Amino acid sequence: MLTTYKMADLKPNHFLWRMEGDVAVIKLDRPDRKNPLTFESYIELRDTFRNLAYADDVNAVVIAPNEGNYCSGGDVHDIIGPLVSMDMKDLLKFTRMTGDLVKAMINCSKPIISAVDGISVGAGAIMAMASDMRLATPEAKTAFLFTRVGLAGCDMGACAMLPRIIGQGRAAELLYTGRSMSAEEGYSWGYFNAMSTSEEIESAAVTMAQRITAGPNFAHGITKTQLNQEWNMGLDQAIEAEAQAQAICMQTKDFERAYNAFVAKEKPVFEGA
Numbered sequence: 001m002l003t004t005y006k007m008a009d010l011k012p013n014h015f016l017w018r019m020e021g022d023v024a025v026i027k028l029d030r031p032d033r034k035n036p037l038t039f040e041s042y043i044e045l046r047d048t049f050r051n052l053a054y055a056d057d058v059n060a061v062v063i064a065p066n067e068g069n070y071c072s073g074g075d076v077h078d079i080i081g082p083l084v085s086m087d088m089k090d091l092l093k094f095t096r097m098t099g100d101l102v103k104a105m106i107n108c109s110k111p112i113i114s115a116v117d118g119i120s121v122g123a124g125a126i127m128a129m130a131s132d133m134r135l136a137t138p139e140a141k142t143a144f145l146f147t148r149v150g151l152a153g154c155d156m157g158a159c160a161m162l163p164r165i166i167g168q169g170r171a172a173e174l175l176y177t178g179r180s181m182s183a184e185e186g187y188s189w190g191y192f193n194a195m196s197t198s199e200e201i202e203s204a205a206v207t208m209a210q211r212i213t214a215g216p217n218f219a220h221g222i223t224k225t226q227l228n229q230e231w232n233m234g235l236d237q238a239i240e241a242e243a244q245a246q247a248i249c250m251q252t253k254d255f256e257r258a259y260n261a262f263v264a265k266e267k268p269v270f271e272g273a
């Protein structure tokens with residue numbers, strides 16, 4: 001039998017988390033350094049997103065800022081420094097591990113919303129980008145600054161994801177120069193879905209997540225899968241994939257509940273299957 005469990009069973013130690021109803025709110029916990037990622041937090045986030053599919057109590061995730069900043073990327077002292085003297089085998093192990101965090105977020109069947117305040121750079125910017133939706137405060141500064149540390153802009157899927165969100169030319173500029181994208185630019189380019197204040201961004205993201213999780217969560221999982229898998233499909237293949245996916249959704253009780261509620265002129269109550 002497939003094991004099912006709750007968010008608490010995942011026992012994360014390297015980031016903060018709490019539940020807001022069926023929304024898991026997680027945040028990095030190094031506010032004095034603007035919340036960089038350590039080896040441990042990368043791995044724990046990767047494993048958490050991998051396992052969230054089986055957490056019965058979680059229908060969506062919010063990645064929130066901590067003390068005014070989202071994430072300052074890989075920890076320069078604990079991670080970036082040691083990379084300079086690593087051999088190719090270990091470097092590849094590291095870059096694949098960081099890429100696996102993005103894969104885990106994309107493949108996680110629960111919607112992920114990032115609430116971006118203050119600094120969101122390097123791997124932090126990628127984590128926000130790999131989320132389904134993003135909110136920002138006017139203070140949000142987003143930079144894919146790999147080029148500024150002598151590396152290529154194509155890290156953790158950036159060259160695949162960013163052009164799809166903001167367009168090829170804008171993505172090229174940000175990835176070549178490493179310059180900061182302001183919140184205003186990000187909003188006008190469609191990178192950010194909505195704006196909020198520092199005081200309210202976390203609750204705004206939770207409210208947005210709960211508005212989604214009040215809907216048919218099994219079907220939302222299908223939507224997320226198709227949104228991400230159809231990148232690589234031609235239209236014929238996408239339409240067939242959606243035909244199969246929708247036929248599966250039509251077998252759920254949630255679909256029947258929505259139909260019955262419509263006929264009875266009532267609001268449907270979804271149960272996630």
Ligand SMILES: CC(C)(COP(=O)(O)OP(=O)(O)OC[C@H]1O[C@@H](n2cnc3c(N)ncnc32)[C@H](O)[C@@H]1OP(=O)(O)O)[C@@H](O)C(=O)NCCC(=O)NCCSC(=O)/C=C1/CC=CC=CO1
Nearest residue numbers: 032033034036072073074075076077098119122123124155
């Ligand atoms: C732009 C900054 C993030 C913020 O600038 P500013 O607002 O002026 O704040 P500071 O005074 O610089 O920072 C406050 C303190 O935090 C420390 N700090 C900031 N970022 C980090 C970090 N990433 N790691 C460790 N510590 C950090 C900073 O040193 C200050 O501490 P003290 O008060 O003790 O001096 C700016 O800080 C900045 O540019 N930071 C570095 C950002 C960076 O280079 N991140 C890594 C990019 S690469 C990456 O994310 C991931 C990968 C993974 C995969 C493959 C390859 C490479 O990298």
